[in-house]
Amino acid sequence: MNEAFRCPVCERRFPRTARQTMPFCSTRCQQIDLGRWLGEQYTVPEPPSLLDPDEFVDGVPPDQW
Numbered sequence: 001m002n003e004a005f006r007c008p009v010c011e012r013r014f015p016r017t018a019r020q021t022m023p024f025c026s027t028r029c030q031q032i033d034l035g036r037w038l039g040e041q042y043t044v045p046e047p048p049s050l051l052d053p054d055e056f057v058d059g060v061p062p063d064q065w
């Protein structure tokens with residue numbers, strides 16, 4: 001077990017020497033994981049901003065800019 005890691009994306013074992021892409025077995029799996037992470041970010045629905053005071057400019061709601 002000391003000689004191999006398991007890729008969290010494809011769950012394949014890969015040799016310790018493939019360290020540049022740790023903890024993934026390959027650049028491809030690295031990209032896949034990154035894509036998943038970004039995908040989750042994008043699919044999280046943002047709350048409606050019209051009632052958020054931070055979105056107002058000088059007290060004017062965004063739909064009246």
Ligand SMILES: [Zn+2]
Pocket residue numbers: 007008009010011012024025026029
């Ligand atoms: Zn992999």
